Amino acid sequence: MLIVRATKKLRDRIGPPDLRGDEKSTTALGEWYATRFGWRPDVLLLVNESTLLPVLLPLAPAATALSRAADGIAAAMATHGASDAIVAAELERMRTHRIGTTANRSVVGIMNEFSSLADVYRDPGRQPNLDELAARLAATPCSPLYRTHISPDRAFTALVQTIPG
16 A cells, blocks of 8 residues: 655645554555645655655646556656566555655655755756656755665665565
8 A cells, every 4th residue: 555645735636634543555665755846737746755765747637646656656666776576566555545644754854855956956947857857856865864875866776675576
């Protein structure tokens, strides 16, 4: 089960929380946090709680955002070197999803940093390439990772190497 802990700004678009207290993520990567960028068109930012790996997707249509998030996460995993077997296993585990409220202030802070950086990196005169922008954000040093892998892309690579498959 994919658990997405969404900000209020995003929940206003995709629906209320439906996560029950006893439910846990069944994915190898764990929970994801999400918010929206109020760009034209809106963009969905997902950040993995354990690695801080960012994934960017178009938000519209908002009703299918979480269903499409699984495919976006899988594509990002493949881009960052996860094997086909690991990606397929994660996709299988992400078939069901739940929305929860944010619970980790550190990850919310990283989402705010990514939001600011994305505004600086994008060219407001044209549509951003979301995959390139996400890759650039993934290479950003993040303070919660300073003692280990420094940046989300490195933290993700290290985590994937511990997953059998």
